[in-house]
Amino acid sequence: MSLLVVQILNGLQLGVLLFLIAAGLTLVFGVMNFINLAHGVQYMLGAYLAVMFYTLTGSSLLALVFALLAALAFGLFLEFVVFRHLYERDHLDQVIATFGIILFLNQAVKYVWGAAPLSLPIPELFSGSIVLLPGLTYPIWRLVIIASGLAVALLLYILVSRTRLGMLVRAGANNAPMVSALGVDIRRLFMIVFGFGTMLAGFAGIMIAPILSVEPGMGDTILILAFVVIVIGGIGSIRGAFIAALLIGLADTLGRSFSVDILRLVMAPSPARTVGPAIASMLIYLMMALVLYFRPTGLFPPKGR
């Protein structure tokens, strides 16, 4: 029982992490119609910057602030130098250019910080575990990740559904040329959306750094998962991304911990031990294929497309 609760919390934690990354991806994709494969390396960069600023300042809070600002600055720099010239281009051109940036940055962090995994200590205040129920302890930092992810989700919800900027973003996701024709500076809107997305990815990297090893290529796997999330959720939909992220996070975590036990109900232990992990790894992709089979544009496609 307590194992189930722990795994559900772990699943939530993975879910909110995926949401932080997928939110930026789906916004950039939805509003700018731009496939940014480099979104994953921006998450990696966030983690590396946090480590760097922590070593420099010795303070977790300062590291968070500086790393966020640096991630934002770097994202805007990339937007200015490369991405801006690609918005009008074919999706495939965007894929190849952003793939080039992945290659460059993965190697660059190896060059600057070395190939060996780095680690970031958990902030003093949030280290250790907490007793949730009798006999059930859980690391505080993971709860902090869940809480901050939910807070960001709430903030995004308010931003997107209650502010003028959010209105423009929603309008942009529906029909960007029309928004531009109505006199909105679409370039500026793109830059704001892009910067915001980058910062969210960086934030995810910073938050996860204390419990993962910070290493080159850490963004690649999470990038694919984030794409799975936005496709299941419906491209351009924040709400879809949120629901899909939690779904994927829970399915993946629970699948990995319980697939063998579930399979043992219907097959012999030894094949179950072989088949279980395979099914667990495939589970989210199976889910994506199923969702797309029945809803070819995801669960919550933005209206008017």
Next chain:
Amino acid sequence: MSRLPIAIFLGFALLPMAAAFGAETYLLDLFMRVMIFAIAALGLDLLVGFGALVSFGHAAFIGIGAYAVAILASHGINEAWISLPVALVAATAFAYLTGTICLRTRGVYFIMITLAFGQMAFFLASSLAPYGGDDGLTMHARSTLFGLSPFKHERLFYYIVLACLVGCYCLCRALVVSRFGRVFRGARENATRMATLGFDIYRYQLAAYAISGALGGLAGFLLANATDFVSPAYMSWQRSGELIIMIILGGLGTLHGAIIGTLVYSLLGEWLSGLTENWKMIFGPLLVLVVLLARSGLLGLAAQVAAWWRKQHAEPQA
């Protein structure tokens, strides 16, 4: 055939002569691998360049072909007349079955659902514990042909691969100009119009997807024999991404562009990695530059340069 593809194939055919002067094994091995990936890239160009169907799980076809050979070999079946058809049928069947589902979606969703099936194949291979799992499977003997072993002889194997490449090129070329190809290309331009004309474009696209899978299976068969080894890494999404990049780099929808792209991508990577350990820091920005400067790959860039050159030299007379 126009001149450029003939020149490419001639270059491949003459390479072993030049290679005989030094580093023969290395060069044959390198170019053989280029040609093998070019076969898969041709199949991908058929989909992407002529049908706007961006398959992001193409490495799975190669991997399935390769695993079919290696698994049969591990059971002592080395005869190519058995393993080659099995590899082709397995890859084609996988393409056909996943294609029936994938082709329900369009655009980016198609990219992602093909990725999903590619990833499933990857994780399936990783979990094949009896056949090496994550670590992959070593082939202790290469395929034989009627008891002979042509794949052991480096040069002979090289020319077999070249023959396969030329054969696949001619097949694809014939396909795209055929009635089938015209319908398939028409569906890229305007699916609704083709449907109104009475064509069931789904069937055409599915057939093209299956053919493309078969080419991937052939590449897998050759790759397994060339490397004596198969592993799940053959099916990783990075591999699929590389294949897409190769064909875009060369120039989409030309077929020989796919071969040129594969050649340039592989050789550039090989050359740069010999220069410096951090070669990807040069390679990455190069890719970005190619996209920013060349609108349709290297072939497009060459055409632009040629047009500029002609203009420069035509003006004095005018």
